[in-house]
Amino acid sequence: MSGQPNGGGMHRLQDVGPRSVAIVGPYGSGKSTVFEALMAAGGAPIRRGDPKTRRMGTEMRLGHCTFLGDAWSILDCPGSVEFAFEQSAALGAVDVAVVVCEPSPAKAILVGPLLRQLDARKIPHLIFINKIETLEGRVQATLEALQAFSQVPLALRQVPIREGGPVTGYVDVVSERAYRYRKGQPSEVIAVPAAVRARELEVRGVLLERLADHNDVLLEKLIEEIAPTSEEIYGQLRADLAADAVVEVLLGAAETDNGIQRLWKTLRHDAPEAAATAARLGIGAGGDAVIQVFKTVYAGHTGKLSFSRILRGPLKDGAMLGGVRLGGIYRYPGADSVKVPQAEAGEVVALGRLDGIATGMTIGAAPLPFPTPAAPVYALAIATGDRNDDVKRAGALRRVMEEDLSITISHDATLAQTVLHGQGEMHLSVAVERLGKGVGTKVTTLPPKIAYRETIGKAVQQHGRLKRQTGGHGQFADVTIDIAPRGRGEGFLFVDKIVGGVVPRNFIPSVGEAAEEATRKGPLGNPVVDIAVSLVDGTFHAVDSSDMAFKTATGMAMREGMARAEPVLLEPVDRVRVVVPSDFTPRAQRLLTGRRGQILGFSEAPDAPGWDEIEALVPQAELHDLIIELRSQTMGLGTYRRSFDHLAQTRGPGR
Ligand SMILES: Nc1nc2c(ncn2[C@@H]2O[C@H](COP(=O)(O)OP(=O)(O)OP(=O)(O)O)[C@@H](O)[C@H]2O)c(=O)[nH]1
Ligand SMILES: [Mg+2]
Known part of the structure; x- marks a missing residue:
């Protein structure tokens, strides 16, 4: 040499x-x-x-x-x-x-x-x-x-x-x-x-x-x-x-x-040197070990591994870390890990069995900064499997999120779907593979369903009457309701317009409840929003009327009335902010308009000189694979954030 x-x-x-x-x-x-x-x-x-x-x-x-x-x-x-x-x-x-x-x-x-x-x-x-x-x-x-x-x-x-x-x-x-x-x-x-x-x-x-x-x-x-x-x-x-x-x-x-x-x-x-890095992060010398976990992995035989930086050492196996006893320190001198009794400040090692200690946590000192994952840009619904797997699946989903903080999971009860959110097809396929290992079966995925809503196009008056004689005493209720459209985002409203006690006070709340319940599924099969229901008239029977009877009569009136009131499908529209290097701005704009987007404008992206942020309103139905096309047109650099903006009238998914 x-x-x-x-x-x-x-x-x-x-x-x-x-x-x-x-x-x-x-x-x-x-x-x-x-x-x-x-x-x-x-x-x-x-x-x-x-x-x-x-x-x-x-x-x-x-x-x-x-x-x-x-x-x-x-x-x-x-x-x-x-x-x-x-x-x-x-x-x-x-x-x-x-x-x-x-x-x-x-x-x-x-x-x-x-x-x-x-x-x-x-x-x-x-x-x-x-x-x-x-x-x-x-x-x-x-x-x-x-x-x-x-x-x-x-x-x-x-x-x-x-x-x-x-x-x-x-x-x-x-x-x-x-x-x-x-x-x-x-x-x-x-x-x-x-x-x-x-x-x-x-x-x-x-x-x-x-x-x-x-x-x-x-x-x-x-x-x-x-x-x-x-x-x-x-x-x-x-x-x-x-x-x-x-x-x-x-x-x-x-x-x-x-x-x-x-x-x-x-x-x-x-x-x-490690001491200089520790000083830069405000960790002084002397005292108990300080670590920060930056990645968590569930490895088959070793169990949970917390990949950590040792900011102050030494760290001995068996030490208490944040109230948990450390169960193994691992180095990787080759492809396989070796267990070591002690690690020093400046090292990155895997730490075993730190139950309850999550990625990003600092142990032994005030919390150090940790990056926040980017907002998700791609989502997939996971097919619901066997009901018996639910508990197992919940555990596996939790571990997938623990292992990767850039994966989030949402559940929509109305659509009965669980959705994984992340950064792209490859990212989610890795998460889905892990999920499959966790539940012990292959997990299948599908594009998430869109949360369509519906409303009505015109006001109608509808009569509903229940009259049933079964054995002993019967059931009787009679209502007349006005169903009217409200402004977008105004929600559901029930108004009691009964005068002269034609429907007794005590039954009126049941009418309101039944009217609202009927909005859970409208004539087009979606939840109904932005309507007002007024109870304008009715009759009752001293013996046969009950809360139940008024609910049933109201439900009948709602179903018939809404179907006659020109049902209108509403689709969710998101406010989308696409960020791309400014050379790609025209392409990104074309891409958005090609997806029924309405461009609101563009400006220089904050904290990213040379990049533009394009703001647009885009139907959610068009966003599923937006990131894939955006990346393919911008050398992989383009990204976006989205947030729900409003519901808009549409001709529907089968357009
Ligand atoms: N010509 C040439 N090719 C190289 C050199 N170093 C790596 N490559 C090739 O570049 C390709 C990518 O190499 P990797 O080391 O896997 O790249 P990477 O950055 O780890 O890739 P990702 O982890 O997927 O981001 C491989 O086909 C390598 O053989 C080099 O010095 N010269
Ligand atoms: Mg690589």
Whole structure:
């Protein structure tokens, strides 16, 4: 091995304690490949390129390894927007994040939401431009495209070397050493090629300028054209990363291990120590262990596992955490977990049997912030199975929600349906699969039913009469009611207009109740809304009249009357706020109008410069698969929120 290029700050590297890193980035950028390459370089016996894990990542993966004597916990996060909450949750559990992306300016926009989140949460991060051998054009173009989405200045740390064709190596602009990639081996040191010398100096100049923004000594040296020491550069890089003041941008190709040693060394030198992260979160040293749970999993044999960041340690197995006795601490040195007696501050581990302790909870200190899942954008009803499974199913549903806070469940008694809400087809299919395991049978799903309502188009008067002679005494009641439409949203109203006691006082409430009960199912089969029912006349019998008889007579009058009153189907219409990068605004508008949407307007999205928010009124019946089309037309970036707005007259579902 060549000498330690990063000699600066050596003494600090003794005993920094364990640290944690999250590998994040858009779908398919190579995060799992980076994870595996880092683990392998850290001596972990991990299978590389397992097709099972190379399927679209749907769940976070945890690994533990050691690089040059430092212990690391690594989180491999899924990249699909449908699993964005996994990334958000993981980001709160680490000292540093590595944003993996592709060397393509056109794809930089996919990293935008993540960079915005990292800046907003002040999470130290660096960027790893992966698949560098596929680079076309200049890396500078990708850098500039990425910069447009980062509030914090980006600084390229490496300049690619091309010997005629694709990228074959790089110059590290801090050490000013050149390396040629070798497949599956550490890169070899070569002389800095003359062709990249000028570019290297330029990129180094930019990096130094960025660092000098936060360092007067460095700034003075730059002005006086004195070369800063490596020590000064490394020190400032570390400080700027910790403060999220500069984002280092590294290059590589994880599949062939290229750039992985450089990435590891950068993490080792520049990532904040766990104590600094704890301090950033307001957790002081000394005292009982502090943990935050960021993910819960029900694993077959181990039972409940709470993936947690240890913010203050040590944490010993069997310790009391929030009144619960800890039943197992697990690390993941390879594909399988191992049980350990103790874990240290800075680690991410799985904790066993923390009953009653939920994702997001902080134990041992005041609650730390935890991200809130995005509003659901896709829903599926689950087919009602065997009644006997109800209890089992309720338990399984609860666990599905515990395992994934971005899944919610609603139950609509009127429609007799249970609905799962989440972030998309893939997201829900994972949840449904888990649900199936929980109940022990395959769970089938269907599009949720729409909560149609109905009302009437005109006022009618209706007479209803019950006269029955059965055995002993009979049943008698006679009512005349007016049924009239009311304004949208005004609800049901019962009015007593009886004069002269033609219907005795004590029977009148029963008439009101029966009228309201009759609105549960109107002539079109839906609940009836926005009508007024007035009792205007009636007769009674001193012996044969009863509450029951008046209810029956009213029910008959309601059924006949409503059917004659021009029943009208009403459909729920939601207020929808679609958020897309502004380039996609016209498409999103077309999509909404194509779904019977009425556009109310659009404006710049709050907290998302360059994005628009389009507001529209759209019938719920058109929203079921809106997210699928929206994503397919917006590179997966578009999203929306919805809330019920009003009921509108419609020709019905069979239009
Ligand atoms: N050309 C090239 N392809 C790569 C490189 N690294 C990864 N890939 C490929 O990129 C694809 C996606 O890799 P993954 O590691 O699964 O990507 P990911 O970011 O984990 O994907 P998700 O978890 O689904 O978001 C795979 O086909 C990899 O073989 C690389 O350095 N060069
Ligand atoms: Mg992956």
